[in-house]
Every structure is written in C-alpha cells, then in structure tokens.
Amino acid sequence: EDQVTQSPEALRLQEGESSSLNCSYTVSGLRGLFWYRQDPGKGPEFLFTLYSAGEEKEKERLKATLTKKESFLHITAPKPEDSATYLCAVRNVTDKLIFGTGTRLQVFP
Amino acid sequence: NAGVTQTPKFQVLKTGQSMTLQCAQDMNHNSMYWYRQDPGMGLRLIYYSASEGTTDKGEVPNGYNVSRLNKREFSLRLESAAPSQTSVYFCASSPLRGNTEAFFGQGTRLTVV
Numbered sequence: 001e002d003q004v005t006q007s008p009e010a011l012r013l014q015e016g017e018s019s020s021l022n023c024s025y026t027v028s029g030l031r032g033l034f035w036y037r038q039d040p041g042k043g044p045e046f047l048f049t050l051y052s053a054g055e056e057k058e059k060e061r062l063k064a065t066l067t068k069k070e071s072f073l074h075i076t077a078p079k080p081e082d083s084a085t086y087l088c089a090v091r092n093v094t095d096k097l098i099f100g101t102g103t104r105l106q107v108f109p
Numbered sequence: 110n111a112g113v114t115q116t117p118k119f120q121v122l123k124t125g126q127s128m129t130l131q132c133a134q135d136m137n138h139n140s141m142y143w144y145r146q147d148p149g150m151g152l153r154l155i156y157y158s159a160s161e162g163t164t165d166k167g168e169v170p171n172g173y174n175v176s177r178l179n180k181r182e183f184s185l186r187l188e189s190a191a192p193s194q195t196s197v198y199f200c201a202s203s204p205l206r207g208n209t210e211a212f213f214g215q216g217t218r219l220t221v222v
Contacts, residue, residue, distance in 0.1 A: 006151075034210055043113075043199055043213035044152070087152065089211075095140055095159040096167065097203070097211055101151030 006100035023088030115214035132200030140203040141183035
C-alpha cells in the first residue's frame with residue numbers, strides 16, 4: 001500500500017536556527033515526490049518536485065533532497081514568514097497522489 | 110488566469126441533505142483530484158480522475174460520488190450528508206500523467222449539523 005509519513009508533526013524554531021523535515025514513503029512505482037507549503041485557510045502551494053534518488057532542488061532558504069526511501073526538506077536560517085505547514089506527497093504509476101499529514105513549522109523572532 | 114476554482118467556499122448542511130461540490134480548471138489539465146482535510150489527518154484522497162471519462166477511488170471514498178463531466182470539470186457529490194463529513198474539501202488538477210505537480214483550489218469548508 002502506498003504510504004507517506006512525515007516527521008516531526010510540529011517544529012518550533014528560533015529565527016536563524018536551521019533544521020530538517022523528514023518524509024518517508026513507500027510507493028508502487030514512484031512518478032514524483034512533491035513538497036508543498038500550506039498557510040492557514042488556504043490551499044497547498046507547490047514548492048518542489050523530485051523524480052529520482054540523489055536529486056536536489058533549492059529555493060531561497062529551502063532545499064529538498066531525495067533518496068530511495070525518504071526525502072528531506074532542509075530549512076536554512078529560517079525567518080518568521082517561513083512559518084506554515086509543509087506537506088509531502090508521492091504520485092504512483094496509476095497517477096494517484098498521496099499526501100502525508102504534514103509538519104507544522106513555527107519560526108519565532 | 111483563474112487556475113482551479115471551487116464552489117461554494119462555505120456550506121452548512123443538515124444531516125441527510127445532499128449537495129454537489131463543483132470544481133473547474135482552466136489550465137487544460139488531464140488529471141483531477143478531490144481531497145478532504147481534517148485536523149491532524151493531512152490531505153486524504155477521496156477520488157481522482159486520471160483523464161476525462163475515468164474515475165478511481167482514493168483512500169476515503171465511502172459516502173461520496175464523483176463525475177468527470179468534461180476535461181475542465183470534476184464534481185463531488187454527497188448523497189446523504191453525515192456529521193463525519195464535516196471537513197475542508199480541496200480540488201486539485203495536474204497537467205500530465207507522471208512527473209508534474211498538482212495545483213489546488215482554495216477549498217470548500219463544509220459543516221454538517
């Protein structure tokens with residue numbers, strides 16, 4: 001069964017304190033791993049797509065990496081505006097898109 | 110460019126009532142999805158449609174039906190609403206089968222009393 005598990009559930013950081021979010025997955029034929037950001041009351045907003053093990057993508061203070069079993073979202077020197085819920089998802093061979101439960105990040109000044 | 114549009118944004122139903130949530134995308138996408146989001150549960154897939162004319166069950170299909178009316182529109186129907194269906198519902202669409210991201214609507218907040 002396709003499954004996505006994210007950890008930790010919640011993370012509190014001081015501004016400038018770097019950390020990583022984890023996404024572990026099992027999927028029948030990975031057709032892409034996706035990271036999204038979701039702000040309260042809004043729909044998820046796309047951040048990154050990773051296709052194969054060893055791939056890395058960067059955007060401002062965020063960097064996503066992928067192995068055969070998990071993905072990490074590294075946040076370097078976060079700012080309060082990075083506070084949000086970060087969601088990980090995988091797409092399988094039938095085009096099914098499965099999400100994890102997310103990591104709620106709070107960055108304090 | 111409107112992207113993915115969901116209607117209504119808010120709805121209150123009484124137990125046993127029926128309603129249809131509408132979703133339309135103007136990006137010529139092939140795949141469309143319906144999710145529900147509950148506190149602590151993340152986004153759970155209800156149904157999806159990989160292409161016009163096809164639909165498949167997701168993780169939590171019970172109590173719902175869907176229609177892929179055409180390439181643009183994918184509706185979600187609650188035949189007899191229950192309090193357990195109180196949730197925020199999101200529709201999403203994706204350009205191609207395979208390695209492309211999905212784009213989300215702004216959600217429908219449904220309360221069943």
